[in-house]
Amino acid sequence: MEQAKPNPDNKPAMDVFQAIADPSRRKLLEMLGDEEMPVTAISSHFSMTRTAVSKHLRILTDAGLLTERKVGRETRYRLEPAPLQELKRWLAYYDRFWDNKMLALQRYVESSDDSQTSSS
Amino acid sequence: MEQAKPNPDNKPAMDVFQAIADPSRRKLLEMLGDEEMPVTAISSHFSMTRTAVSKHLRILTDAGLLTERKVGRETRYRLEPAPLQELKRWLAYYDRFWDNKMLALQRYVESSDDSQTSSS
DNA sequence: TTGACATGAAACCTTAGGGTGTCATATACT
DNA sequence: AGTATATGACACCCTAAGGTTTCATGTCAA
Numbered sequence: 001m002e003q004a005k006p007n008p009d010n011k012p013a014m015d016v017f018q019a020i021a022d023p024s025r026r027k028l029l030e031m032l033g034d035e036e037m038p039v040t041a042i043s044s045h046f047s048m049t050r051t052a053v054s055k056h057l058r059i060l061t062d063a064g065l066l067t068e069r070k071v072g073r074e075t076r077y078r079l080e081p082a083p084l085q086e087l088k089r090w091l092a093y094y095d096r097f098w099d100n101k102m103l104a105l106q107r108y109v110e111s112s113d114d115s116q117t118s119s120s
Numbered sequence: 121m122e123q124a125k126p127n128p129d130n131k132p133a134m135d136v137f138q139a140i141a142d143p144s145r146r147k148l149l150e151m152l153g154d155e156e157m158p159v160t161a162i163s164s165h166f167s168m169t170r171t172a173v174s175k176h177l178r179i180l181t182d183a184g185l186l187t188e189r190k191v192g193r194e195t196r197y198r199l200e201p202a203p204l205q206e207l208k209r210w211l212a213y214y215d216r217f218w219d220n221k222m223l224a225l226q227r228y229v230e231s232s233d234d235s236q237t238s239s240s
Numbered sequence: 241t242t243g244a245c246a247t248g249a250a251a252c253c254t255t256a257g258g259g260t261g262t263c264a265t266a267t268a269c270t
Numbered sequence: 271a272g273t274a275t276a277t278g279a280c281a282c283c284c285t286a287a288g289g290t291t292t293c294a295t296g297t298c299a300a
Contacts, residue, residue, distance in 0.1 A: 021141035081217035
C-alpha cells in the first residue's frame, strides 16, 4: 500500500468530472479563461461568500483545472485547460453512438483544425 | 391520466454534468452502450447492492442518458447518448484554450497593461 | 394458485459537499 | 509602527448523495 499522500500538483487529487459537476465551478472556469484574477475580484461576481468561492477555487486547482500564482498579497487564478482533455477523451468514446454521419464530418473538421500552428 | 408532471422526458431533471460525476454511473454508461441490460444483470458487475445500482440508473435516466424499457418482469436499460452533446458543446468552448499559441499572445498583451503594475 | 424471480419504493444511516462566520497571517499603504 | 487589504485555515451547519435493508408489486413458471 502506498499512501504517503502523494499529491505533487501533477496527479489531480480531485476528479475532473466531479470538479465540473458544480455550476458555480463551471462559471469560475469560464470566468478565468480569459484572464487571471484574484480571489476578491472573482467573488464579486458571485452571491456566495469569498470563503466559499475560495473553496471552489481550491477544488478546481486540485483538479488541475486552475493554476494559482501569488502576486503580492493576492492570489491570482487562471484556467489550466489541460485536464479537460480527459473529458474530451471520455466523450470521444461515445462518438460512435451519435449519429454516424454527423460524426464523420465532425471528426474531419476536428482533425483539420487541430494539426496546424506549429510556429513561433 | 397525465398529471402534468413537469418532467416530460425531454427536459432532464438531472444535470448531465452531475450525472456523470459519479464513477459508478460512468461505468454504467459504458456498460450500457453496447447492449440493453436488465437491472440484475447490470448489478452483478458491481459490488454495491442492486437497489443502489437501481438508484444510479434512475439518476442517469432522469438526466436523459438512459432509456428504460420494460420487457416482461424486467426493466432493460440502454444508453441514450444525446445529452452528452451538451457536454461536448461545453467542452468545445474551451477548445480555443487547448491550442494556446494564440492564448499565449493574448496573455502577453493583457499582462502589459495590468499585471506588472507593481514596481519594486 | 403457489412460489420464485425482477424490480421499484420507502425508511433509514452516514458522509461528503456547499455554505457561513471568525480568526490568523502576510502584504501593502501612510 | 500601525492600519487596511487579501487570503487561507478552522470550526460549524445543514442538506444532498450514496449506500443498505426491508417491503410491496408485478410477472413468469409449475
